[in-house]
Amino acid sequence: MDYTHRRNRRLSEDGGKSVVQTRQEHYDIVVCGGGLAGFCAAVAAARLGSTVCLIGDRPVFGGNSSSEIRVTPHGAAAFHAYARETGIISELLIEERSVNHETIRENGWTNSVWDMTLYHMAVSTPNLTFYLNTSVTGVQMDGSRTIRSVTARMTGAETELRIGGQIFMDCTGDGVVADAAGCEWRWGSESREEFEEPHAPLAASNDTMGSSIHFKARDIGRPVPFKAPEWTVRYEDPAFFAGQGRHFYELESGYWWIEIGVPWNTVYDQEKIRHELTRHTLGIWDYIKNRDPILKERAAHLALDWIGQVPGKRESRRIMGRYLMTEHDPAGKTVFPDEIAYGGWFIDLHTAGGLLAGSAEPSSAEGYKETTEYAVKSYCGPYGIPLRILLAKDVDNLMMAGRNVSVTHAALGTVRVMATTALMGQAAGTAVAIALRQGIGVAEVTERCIGEVQQQLLRDGCFLPNVRGCDPEDLARRARVTASSSEPVQGAGPDSLDPTGGFILGDREERRRSKEPLNHRRGQWIAVGPERIRSLSVCLTNDSGSEQTVAAELVDVEHIWDYRSRGSARLAQAELVVPPGKKQWIRWELSPDETALMRPGRYIRLDLLPCPSVEWHIAGTVIPGHTSAYEMGGGRMRRYRDGGTLSYRVTPPQSCFSAENVLSGITRPYDYTNLWRSDPADSVQPWMEMEWKEAQTISIIEVTFPGHLLREYHNYPPFYRDPQTAKDYCIEVWNGDGWREVVRVEGNVQCKVRHKLDEAICANKWRLSILATWGDPAAGVYEIRCYGP
Numbered sequence: 001m002d003y004t005h006r007r008n009r010r011l012s013e014d015g016g017k018s019v020v021q022t023r024q025e026h027y028d029i030v031v032c033g034g035g036l037a038g039f040c041a042a043v044a045a046a047r048l049g050s051t052v053c054l055i056g057d058r059p060v061f062g063g064n065s066s067s068e069i070r071v072t073p074h075g076a077a078a079f080h081a082y083a084r085e086t087g088i089i090s091e092l093l094i095e096e097r098s099v100n101h102e103t104i105r106e107n108g109w110t111n112s113v114w115d116m117t118l119y120h121m122a123v124s125t126p127n128l129t130f131y132l133n134t135s136v137t138g139v140q141m142d143g144s145r146t147i148r149s150v151t152a153r154m155t156g157a158e159t160e161l162r163i164g165g166q167i168f169m170d171c172t173g174d175g176v177v178a179d180a181a182g183c184e185w186r187w188g189s190e191s192r193e194e195f196e197e198p199h200a201p202l203a204a205s206n207d208t209m210g211s212s213i214h215f216k217a218r219d220i221g222r223p224v225p226f227k228a229p230e231w232t233v234r235y236e237d238p239a240f241f242a243g244q245g246r247h248f249y250e251l252e253s254g255y256w257w258i259e260i261g262v263p264w265n266t267v268y269d270q271e272k273i274r275h276e277l278t279r280h281t282l283g284i285w286d287y288i289k290n291r292d293p294i295l296k297e298r299a300a301h302l303a304l305d306w307i308g309q310v311p312g313k314r315e316s317r318r319i320m321g322r323y324l325m326t327e328h329d330p331a332g333k334t335v336f337p338d339e340i341a342y343g344g345w346f347i348d349l350h351t352a353g354g355l356l357a358g359s360a361e362p363s364s365a366e367g368y369k370e371t372t373e374y375a376v377k378s379y380c381g382p383y384g385i386p387l388r389i390l391l392a393k394d395v396d397n398l399m400m401a402g403r404n405v406s407v408t409h410a411a412l413g414t415v416r417v418m419a420t421t422a423l424m425g426q427a428a429g430t431a432v433a434i435a436l437r438q439g440i441g442v443a444e445v446t447e448r449c450i451g452e453v454q455q456q457l458l459r460d461g462c463f464l465p466n467v468r469g470c471d472p473e474d475l476a477r478r479a480r481v482t483a484s485s486s487e488p489v490q491g492a493g494p495d496s497l498d499p500t501g502g503f504i505l506g507d508r509e510e511r512r513r514s515k516e517p518l519n520h521r522r523g524q525w526i527a528v529g530p531e532r533i534r535s536l537s538v539c540l541t542n543d544s545g546s547e548q549t550v551a552a553e554l555v556d557v558e559h560i561w562d563y564r565s566r567g568s569a570r571l572a573q574a575e576l577v578v579p580p581g582k583k584q585w586i587r588w589e590l591s592p593d594e595t596a597l598m599r600p601g602r603y604i605r606l607d608l609l610p611c612p613s614v615e616w617h618i619a620g621t622v623i624p625g626h627t628s629a630y631e632m633g634g635g636r637m638r639r640y641r642d643g644g645t646l647s648y649r650v651t652p653p654q655s656c657f658s659a660e661n662v663l664s665g666i667t668r669p670y671d672y673t674n675l676w677r678s679d680p681a682d683s684v685q686p687w688m689e690m691e692w693k694e695a696q697t698i699s700i701i702e703v704t705f706p707g708h709l710l711r712e713y714h715n716y717p718p719f720y721r722d723p724q725t726a727k728d729y730c731i732e733v734w735n736g737d738g739w740r741e742v743v744r745v746e747g748n749v750q751c752k753v754r755h756k757l758d759e760a761i762c763a764n765k766w767r768l769s770i771l772a773t774w775g776d777p778a779a780g781v782y783e784i785r786c787y788g789p
Contacts, residue, residue, distance in 0.1 A: 021159045027053040027129070029432050030150060030165035032136050035063020036073065036418050037402035037425035038171030039118060040088045044429030044460070046128040050436055052429075053163055054122070054130040055152050061118035061132070063173070064312040065418055070110040070214050071256075071312050075419025076344025076382050077712035080561055081627040081643025082669045083344050083382050084709045087462040089422035091750060092117055093713050097720040098749040104714055108214040108253030108306070131161065136172070139180035145396045147181055167397045167432050167442055171425060174267050175317035175404040183394040185317040189409040197327040198377055199347055199410040207352035208409075210261025211270075211311035213277045214254030215285065217302040224303040226289040233283035238292060244358065245365030251288060251299050254308075257364065258284060259354030266316045274311050280355050281307055314350065314403070314416060321406030322443065323388035330414050335466050336386035338446045340427035340453060342465050343420040344381030349413040371520070376634045380414060382561055384465050387446055387453070390428050396441055399432060401425040419713075423462065430456050459785065461667070461704065461752040465561075469665035475698060475786045479690040481659045485679035487778055488653035489527065489626070492619035492645055493539050494583060518550070518614045521631035523607040524646040525560050527673050529654035532595045536606060537585045539647035540578050544613035548578045551609040552588060559671045560603065560627050563637040571597040571604060578614055585649065601672055606648060619645040624677065624706065624724070624780070625656075625669030642711060657780075659688060667704045667782040675706060678770070678779040686779035690786070691765035697788050699760040701731060701743070703768065704783040705751045721749050723775030731755065734765045742766075749774075760789050 027050075031042040034056020042054040064071040073093070076083035084090070097104075100113040122130055131154065138151035140162075149164035170177040175185055188206040190197065228234075235241075241248065246257045258281055264273050285304055288295045328334070330343060351357040359365045362374050369375060389406040392398040400406070401424040403416040415421070431453045435442045438449055445453060458469040470477070526536075542548050556569040572594035576586045598604055608616055622644045629637040640646070657677035664674045678686035707722030721727070731743035743755050766786075770779035 022162065023159065024162045024164070025053065026164040027051045028165060028436055029053070029167050029169065029429070030163050031055065031169045031171060031429075032150060032177050033063070033171030033173060033402065034058060034061045034130070034132065035171060035173065035402060035421070036065055036089065037421040038169065039122070040422045040425035041169050041171060041401050041429035042128055042130070043088050043121060043125050044426040045433040046125050048430065048433035048437070048456070050127060050433045052128050053165070054128060055134050055136060055150075055163070056130070056132050057135040058310070059133050060115040061122065062115060063418070065110065065114065067110050067112050067115050068310045069308055069312040070108045070216070071418070072104055072106065072110060073418040073422070073713060074345060075417055075712060076342065077709070079346060079379065079639060080344050080382055081639050082560060082625070082709045084712055085419040085423050086667070086752070087423060087426050087457070087460055089419055089426070090461065090708065091752070092121065094708055094750055097713070097716045097718070099719070101718050103718055104716070105250065105253050106714070107256060108216040133157075134161065136176055139177055141181060144182065145394070147177070147395060147397055150177060166436060167399070169399045169401060169428055169432070170319065170404060171400070171402045173313055173316065173403055175319045175400070178319040178392055178395070178398060178400065178404070179317060181395050181398060183392050183398070184320040186320065186408075187317060195326045195328070195408060197408060197410045199327055199349055199413065200408070205352070207262050208266055208316060209314035209350040209352065210259040210354040211266055211273050211277070211313045212256055212259045213274070213281060213308040213311055214258070215281055215304060215308065216254070216306040217252045217299070218305040219252070219301050220303050221301060223300050226285065226304065228282050228286035231279060232286060233280045235283050235287040236291065245360035245367070247364065248288070248295060251295065251302060254281070257354065257360045259350060260356060261354060262352045262356070266313055270311060274309060277311055278307065278309070315409070315412060317404055318407060318412065319400050319404050320393050321389045321400065322391045322393050322446070323386055323406060325386070325389050325407040325411045325415070327408060327410035330380045330383040330411060333381070333383045336384050338387040338450045339384035339464050339466050340387045340431065340457060341385040341420065341423035342382050342463065343385060343415050344383070345414045345417045345420065347378040347380060347410060347413040349410065370638065371632050376632055376636060379632065379636070379638055382465055385415065385424060387427065387431060387450065390424060391443055396443055399428045399442055401428040426460070426462060427453070427457060430460070458665075459702070463668060469783070471785070473787055475696050475788065476690055476784050477663060479692050481662060481784070482689050482691070483659035483676055483678065484684045484687045485682040486655060486657045486659060487677045487679040489529075489623060489650065489656050490653035491537070491647070491649035492621050492623055493647045493649070494617040494620055496620040498621040515615055517612045518608060518616050519610055519612050521565055521607055521609050521637070522616055522628065522640060522646070523555070523605045523630070523637060524628045524648055525557070525603050525605050525626055526648070526650060527603055527625060527654060527656035528598045528600050529656045530600045531652045531654055533590060533598060533650055533654070534595065535587055535589045535651045537587045537649040538576070538606070538608065539583055539617045540586055541582045541584070541615040541617065542578045542580050542613060543582070545580055547580070548611055548613045550576045550578055550611045550614055552576050553607045553609070554594070555605045555607055556597070556599070557603050557605045560625070560669055563629060564635065565607075565631045565637050566635040583617060603672065617647040619647045621645065622710065624675055625673035627669070662688065662781050662784045668709050674782055676781045680777035685769060685771070687767050687769040688781060688784065689765060689767045690784065693764070695762050695764045697760050697762050698757070698766070698786045699789045700754065700756050700787040702752070702754045702785040703781060705753070706780040706782055707751050721774040722751075723773060724780055725749065725751055725774055726770045726772075726779065727774050728771035730769050730771060732767045732769065733761050733763045734767070735763065739767060
């Protein structure tokens, strides 16, 4: 019997009344919300063996990052070198860039390739069931502290779902599940008095950051007229834009500052906000096309191609958890015992009202100047995030991830960006899966198995600033590791060439190389090898016509984000005499006592103090893990430009890319380079080898290759494959007489790879050979792990 006949029969039996189909299902974990936080939570838990149901109310995954809203994911790497988020979000972004033809810009450019990247991962993940176009409409409780199930309604399907579970996750952004379950939540801004937060207003307020929609325009090669409907907002005054921090950097796509919230409620007045944003967006396009004398010339050939109709929200309910994170935590880099993620965006609090307010977000209103009092106050990270802000305090089997976590309004300014919420989602999914495996409640994780959660996150490719990988099950930690060669670091100069093109990106090159006097203290991180450093040189230009003196210091630093310009141990100091001339190498000879203070296997920072008559040149390449910063004020430094390498030389060259680095427990430059890198001058095909005194039974091999860390996602072009990443590689096992190949991969683009062997091997050594990279003449590896059955 076909569906129509069944439907007609049901209509007649029920007197012509519509009948809604009801289904009941049960899973280990129910994740509500299909944005990046919910998506990463669901995938993480399913990969660890839990049965998971993911419910999303939109037709695509990704939330604000989807092609419906088109906000590209931001995170810590926007402000800090080598701080890009890894784990599931990295897998997705690497895959998307490798196959997408579209350039990524700030807003409005996301296409369906991103949607399908997420969809493909969801479909391909065992244990994961998902329902799109499905909204949670109710919560059923067992008592006051346990959720039994949620009710959800499928759009256009006349189907209601009753989905039960052991543990629930509210990743809805608005805290829909937590609110229905009776959880306490906060709304708006706390007063300055409550937590003494520098960014908090004097008086508490219900004001929230607003929502935005974006647009995209297309150059069609000929003049295109535009006539705005009568119901749009009419803009006339140029001062409303540039004078209030609303900048038109590019005309082909929309702007975050097309934002409205107050006086409307971002939950209950969503439809009103959508309409108002549409009126303003068309009015702004009308201003660009028809009113501004400069902009209308630039936009003459542009046609409006797309306008979003789903507002991207920034703030609504914040659910109270087992810990309330305040602004002091990211600003002071609080070290939490239950650290499960990290952030590094600045404390970015948009002006309530958006377009209806007197000015845009403060840093934009200042023209994004980097050394103002506001810039110093709001710059933070990278900092750790505790699991407790994801644990609802009022319901025992409920977690949160995303912008609805337990933070103050001021702290939300930094944790709300999507790459950070994705990390929180993966952490939540991991914690829940481990809690179920151990038969404990999620609230018990922080006391009973937080170490296991942290080690699992590290194994799955995540990074934690204050936790080092030390998995006792990892057989590689007991092996002796050797390699074909390792590249010595002797520095780089302004005329050094990047043979891979991996760090230099098109039209950014001129800005990156543009002249900039030494107006502020500037520092270059240098990795110290076992060799004693005898001298350092810097490449300087002095155009003043007279001899200049530059004060130099060597500073002991804890890691590459140790931005202290005061308070660190000073290892050596000198005055460098710079005669008039261009690109001169000025040498600093170190005494044996100064050299002895440097710790092998750690970083030092070479600082030059201000001397406006001198230029310290940027190197023409980037030495991996060798970043730079400058003093922004208040005794603090921040990333210098894109965090690349300044021109320096070190004598003797330092062996800081040795094979042993792959066992450091950290998979990026941090306290050290943590990278094995082969010597490109060596003609031997690069390989790494692990050997044990006795044979080991191995069934899983995991490798982390370099790439995709230095800069954030926005900086990578279409069809991008990172030159440092291994393209082709093989794994071979020693059988006593020779090498037997057990894995061969061609065309790899991912940095984190995992191989479960067809059958376990028993051997005392195996080898990874890098057959080709995507362009880098050197091969590299951050970490190797191997596990038994």
